Amino acid sequence: MSKSTKPFRYRGRWRATLTLPNGTRPTKDFESYDDALLFLAEQRAIASDMNAPELGGPTMATLAQALGHYAQLMTVAKKGARAELNRINHYLKADGSPIFKLVLNGENSWALQAYEPTVPKGFTAHLKRRQAQGNLVTQVIKKLAVLRCSQLNGVRFRELMTAMRASGLSESTIQKEIALIRHMFNVARTEWGWRGFENPTLGLKLGKSEIRFVKLTDAQRQAVFKALQECRSPYIWPMAQIALETTLRVGSLLSMRWSQTDLENRVVVTESKTGPVAIPLSIHAVQVLTDLYERPGRDREDDRVFPMTYNAVQMAWEGVREKAGVPTLQFKDLRHVGATDYAKLGLNAHELKVILGHKSTRMAEVYVNLAAVDLLQKLDQAAPRGPSTRVLGQGTNSGPKVLPFGRVAKRR
Known part of the structure; x- marks a missing residue:
């Protein structure tokens, strides 16, 4: 704590001084010995409080x-x-x-x-x-x-x-x-001053995380859209549309302001995980926002595009997804759905990176690959337009023999 010391006489008074752990030396002179002792005790108590571990340390804090x-x-x-x-x-x-x-x-x-x-x-x-x-x-x-x-x-x-x-x-x-x-x-x-405390989680080995992607069938998508339109909240449906069009997260959507929205030049500045970011707006997004801005009865003094709380969004979404029959679908999944839609439309990884607000194309490339896999699955599911294996030609003058998948057999 501090070096043990007692008051001593100095120029006819009692001087109290001590050296604290932080190197400071509070000093004061008093008329009486008892007052000097009290000063030393108070300084030690203050130093003790300053060096006490937060919450009393790991043996006290839950x-x-x-x-x-x-x-x-x-x-x-x-x-x-x-x-x-x-x-x-x-x-x-x-x-x-x-x-x-x-x-x-x-x-x-x-x-x-x-x-x-x-x-x-x-x-x-x-x-x-x-x-x-x-x-x-x-x-x-x-x-x-x-x-x-x-x-x-x-x-x-x-x-x-x-x-x-x-x-x-x-x-x-x-x-x-x-x-x-x-x-x-x-x-x-x-x-926090928890000296000698060993972190109990350091030895835990965690599994590899999997990227969450959600695919909606056409029927599920229509069910979600119908439930959104029937939701009592007047903002959840337009918010969902903007989420699909911009791939913005809930926090970014709630931080959108009319004063930072330029519908004429089709851009909105909003907050993201990395700070303010300018988001390009599709024609449909502009139309949704225009209808919202011109909505009768809108509070013109509220600059928020979506005047909702985070909890209100979650509560409204709970009802939407249950009504649509997709109980595991989260609102943030609309970001993945929107990105996948753009990949299917032909946007490349660099273009998707801009829309998603990512620093690299790593995640965007995953969306592009998923869209390609989805296309192959549709090709495989398509009805065949002819026999899978052409009948091999007969006779020596029947031309080249065609094997399955269009490969040409070598002549003998």
Whole structure:
């Protein structure tokens, strides 16, 4: 802590001075010896508080408390804050703590706000079904959330990974869950003063993630469009159309502003994971946005193109996909559907890269390849226009013999 010292006489007064761990030497003179002793005790107490580990250290903090602290310090400043916060809220809810949501804090920054979620009328039954599907994962999270961080080890997190796989969650989802917890513990060790604490997730080997692509049949697509048009929310259908046309994510769609939308030059500037980006608009996208802008009764003082919250979008989409009979389809899958549609229309990887807002063509090339595979499947399914094998010519003067697939037999 600090070197042991006592007040001493200096120029007729009692001088109190000590050297703290950070190298500073607070010094002060007093009339009485007791006042000087009190000053030294206060300085030691302040130094002790300054060097105390966050949340009391791993022997005091539960996993839920540590994740909640991490959310306020780190998650709130991330581009993918909403998705990460959703994962953290599972642990906070299991611990009985308030959960967080993102709220605007000024024009371009976000803050966390504790809240109690409300379930819309008619959504309770669906929520119970979803909770039952993830019941195994929920049980494991409840056990982990209340444990002190010093009680956690690799076996407990392996149990979580096993439960997630058993519940049908993808390797990508599992990776993100463990990566969040792993980084939180690393931050605790380097920034929170958790000295001597060993990260319990370091020994875990994660499976390879699979790229999520969704293919809709024509019937499913029409069912989704019909459900979107019948949705009570007046914005979910135009938002879905713009998602297909621009391949924008939900966060980018919600950040669209009329003041940054140029329908005449067919471009909109919106926020992406890498910052502001200019998105070209198709003719259909321009028409959808024009109809939305001219809609009677629209609040002209609200600059948002889609005046909805993230939760409102998710709630509306839950009803849409259930009504359409595609319960696993996520709103973000419209981005994949739109990109695949563009690939089928003939856009190359470089053109798709621009539309998707990616830095490289790696993912765009996957869409192009998927479109090519889809074309081959359609060719294979097409009705044959003639016999698969031509009858071999008879006699010596019947011309070249034609084998299956158009290969010409060598003359003997």
